[in-house]
Amino acid sequence: MNVENTQSQMRKGILEYCILALIGKGEVYSSDIISNLKEAKLIVVEGTLYPLLTRLKNAGLLNYEWKESDQGPPRKYYSLTETGTIFKEQLQTTWQELTESVTNITQTK
Amino acid sequence: MNKIIQMNFAGQAISIDEQAYDTLRNYLQSLENHFRNTSSGSEILEDIETRLADLFMGKTKASNAFITQKDVDEAIKLMGTPADMGIDEEESEKSSNASYEKLGKKFFRDGEDKVLGGVCSGLGAYLNVDVSVIRIITILLVFFGGLSVVPYFILWAVLPEAKTAQDRFRMHGETPNINDIASNIRNEANQVANNLKKNPDVNSAVNTIGEIINRIVKWFSKLFGAGMLTILVVAGVLLGTVLIANATGNLQANINGSHFSAPQLFDSSSLNWLFSISLLSNVLIPIGAMCYAIVQFIFNLANPINFKAVFMAWLFSLAVFIGVSFFAAKELNYEKLYELRDQIEEIDRV
Numbered sequence: 001m002n003v004e005n006t007q008s009q010m011r012k013g014i015l016e017y018c019i020l021a022l023i024g025k026g027e028v029y030s031s032d033i034i035s036n037l038k039e040a041k042l043i044v045v046e047g048t049l050y051p052l053l054t055r056l057k058n059a060g061l062l063n064y065e066w067k068e069s070d071q072g073p074p075r076k077y078y079s080l081t082e083t084g085t086i087f088k089e090q091l092q093t094t095w096q097e098l099t100e101s102v103t104n105i106t107q108t109k
Numbered sequence: 110m111n112k113i114i115q116m117n118f119a120g121q122a123i124s125i126d127e128q129a130y131d132t133l134r135n136y137l138q139s140l141e142n143h144f145r146n147t148s149s150g151s152e153i154l155e156d157i158e159t160r161l162a163d164l165f166m167g168k169t170k171a172s173n174a175f176i177t178q179k180d181v182d183e184a185i186k187l188m189g190t191p192a193d194m195g196i197d198e199e200e201s202e203k204s205s206n207a208s209y210e211k212l213g214k215k216f217f218r219d220g221e222d223k224v225l226g227g228v229c230s231g232l233g234a235y236l237n238v239d240v241s242v243i244r245i246i247t248i249l250l251v252f253f254g255g256l257s258v259v260p261y262f263i264l265w266a267v268l269p270e271a272k273t274a275q276d277r278f279r280m281h282g283e284t285p286n287i288n289d290i291a292s293n294i295r296n297e298a299n300q301v302a303n304n305l306k307k308n309p310d311v312n313s314a315v316n317t318i319g320e321i322i323n324r325i326v327k328w329f330s331k332l333f334g335a336g337m338l339t340i341l342v343v344a345g346v347l348l349g350t351v352l353i354a355n356a357t358g359n360l361q362a363n364i365n366g367s368h369f370s371a372p373q374l375f376d377s378s379s380l381n382w383l384f385s386i387s388l389l390s391n392v393l394i395p396i397g398a399m400c401y402a403i404v405q406f407i408f409n410l411a412n413p414i415n416f417k418a419v420f421m422a423w424l425f426s427l428a429v430f431i432g433v434s435f436f437a438a439k440e441l442n443y444e445k446l447y448e449l450r451d452q453i454e455e456i457d458r459v
Contacts (some may be wrong), residue, residue, distance in 0.1 A: 030160065045189025047140075050156040053151050072166030073119050073159050 011042050017095055018042055019052060020080065020088040023062065027077045053078065059086050119155070119162035124175035132181050133161075143191035157188060205456050217271035217280040218264075226265035226418055234280045258425065265418035334403040343404075344395045352385040380437055387430035394423040 001033040018040070030049060031049050037043045056062045061084035080088060112127040125133070141155060146148030164184050165176050219230035229247055233240040251255035271280045307445065398419045404410070 030156070031163075045193045046160065046187055047157060047189035047194040050153045050160075051144070051147065051194055054156065058149060065397075069163065071170055072163040073121050075159070075163070076156070098436050 014095070015042055016056065017054065017088070017091040019049070019056065020061065020084060020091065023078050024080050024088050025086065027065070027079045029067075029075050029077055033078070054085070060084070118165070119158040120266045121162045121166055122160065123165050123169065125165075125181075126177050127176060129176055129178040129181040132178060132185075136181075136185050139191050140194070143194065161188065170240055214281075215276075215279040216268060217276055218268045219280060220270040220272070225261075226415070227270065227419065228264045228268065231268060231271070232264075262339060262418055262422035262425070265421070266414045270415075331407050334407050338400055338407075341396050341400050343401075345393055348392055349389060352389045380433070383429070383433045384437060387426050387433055390426040391423065391430050394419060394426060 066074045216235045218227040222230040229243045230240045233243045247257045271277045
């Protein structure tokens with residue numbers, strides 16, 4: 001039992017919700033998602049994200065669109081599907097409940 | 110001094126220093142191995158490559174004319190090692206374990222330990238018996254009327270050779286340990302890398318007219334193949350009938366009203382059988398192989414038989430035939446041959 005393992009489990013749990021929330025704000029390029037997640041210390045390297053995005057896309061939660069870029073290859077811009085939006089909202093509710101109850105539990109009386 | 114390589118990477122032309130190229134290639138190979146058992150692994154790889162290309166293009170636009178080792182190292186650090194991409198770890202681990210367990214033991218030929226075709230070593234691995242024991246039994250059975258010969262050639266032709274690491278583990282029926290596979294995978298990885306090198310930018314665009322012509326030609330050759338197949342089968346059956354008749358002594362026919370009874374070539378019935386069967390297999394093996402190849406071609410089957418094994422079987426039957434012929438030359442039943450000649454002359458007269 002080490003603390004790092006538990007910490008990374010906690011982060012993993014909310015990663016999908018955060019990705020959906022970020023994409024929910026509007027069409028985004030994967031490196032935008034990455035810089036946001038990095039800032040929040042939710043991921044360390046970019047590579048973590050690609051398998052997740054593919055999985056969410058295969059589950060029908062995400063859509064993407066190719067857009068030309070001025071410097072390199074065309075980029076995939078992601079957006080939420082209808083299912084994805086509902087999914088995100090459900091997670092949002094859970095997250096809110098969770099933060100409330102966790103705050104309650106950990107509060108010093 | 111270092112060579113600069115021009116590469117097509119995720120559809121972009123990028124100049125890269127040779128050393129950096131090697132590092133990048135190894136990195137991509139390790140990712141490919143990592144995502145091998147993940148569903149849509151190739152899509153993930155594509156995304157990562159596109160992102161890397163994006164990073165590299167940014168570099169070349171900004172300052173350097175080409176990508177250096179330092180650029181690649183930075184990009185890899187940013188992207189992370191395969192171990193960092195463990196989000197799908199549970200899923201892929203589960204599926205890979207499950208697939209290995211489900212696959213279980215399979216009968217392969219062992220191409221790495223072979224005398225002829227690796228059938229004995231494959232059988233040994235399958236039965237968990239030492240190869241030498243199997244080999245000795247096989248050779249002993251050759252002297253018991255050649256009992257092991259025909260099964261050997263059939264197994265050789267039909268069994269697949271254990272080629273990949275997974276095949277080899279299935280051949281031995283072990284549950285593979287990740288460390289054991291690692292070294293095997295490294296070898297495979299090199300092979301894959303070499304293939305990629307040979308074929309760096311395949312133009313995937315298909316010329317429609319070319320495609321149509323291609324199809325028409327294919328259809329015609331399939332029709333031709335079907336014709337050939339019919340001829341070959343008829344010829345094979347006819348010849349088979351005659352030679353079997355020589356063995357059993359039962360070939361009779363009425364040609365133009367005169368009775369024709371084919372005599373047996375030899376007095377000894379076992380000699381008749383040996384002669385007929387060895388001659389027959391001499392002819393039927395190539396015919397059969399051709400028929401098989403044609404059928405494969407017509408129905409687009411993707412499991413070609415091992416022609417080397419068929420060829421060896423044919424050589425063997427040729428050797429038997431030559432041996433029998435030498436031995437039998439003095440046993441030929443000349444009286445019956447004259448009889449046969451007389452019969453044929455009679456038919457000619459009529």
